[in-house]
Amino acid sequence: MNRTIRAAVCAVATAGLALGLSSCSEAVDQVDKAVDETYEVTYEVTGKNVDSIEFHGGGGKAMEPKVESVSKPELPWKKTVTLRGIMPAAVMPVAADPEGAQVTCKIIHKGKVLEEQSAEGLVTAGGCTAESPIGK
Structure with a gap:
């Protein structure tokens, strides 16, 4: 910029x-x-028994992004979205499994991993949030 x-x-x-x-x-x-200005990110989620995934899909305002969701996604799950301006990229998978849930999320921009998180346990919410690369 x-x-x-x-x-x-x-x-x-x-x-x-x-x-x-x-x-x-x-x-x-x-x-x-x-x-x-716009930018693209790809969200990736892996793990087991993920019940839902919520993510910023590109709509809304910078500080009030529209949240989209997917129920019972097939894993591995991948989605590329176009975000605008200072809107942060964010994805939050939620998993529950009495034998132990596992989840990993990634946010990728131009081949570079901006954020990656993993979690496991009975009920797991592993979220990733990344700052907009615009203006950096």
Whole structure:
């Protein structure tokens, strides 16, 4: 992202903070509009007995992303989504198994793993959240 856009985003965010918490959502909306660049991530989930997967699918606003879900997914599960601006990438698989649930999630951007987490136990929720690569 070039300096002009970065400076504009910082100015909008700073102005929003100066106006107090009541104006915070307005500042986020302004940042959302200013940073309209998109990026793709691929979510990957492996494990056993995963009951559901929730993930940011690309809709909504940066600080209120639309959450999509899949029930009883076939594993390994993979989904590529397009996100916008400063919206974080996030995926949360949930598994339950009396013999021990296992789950691993990954968030991949341009071949690089941005986040990876694993969990196991009777009931497991292994979530991955990654910061937007835009502006880095």
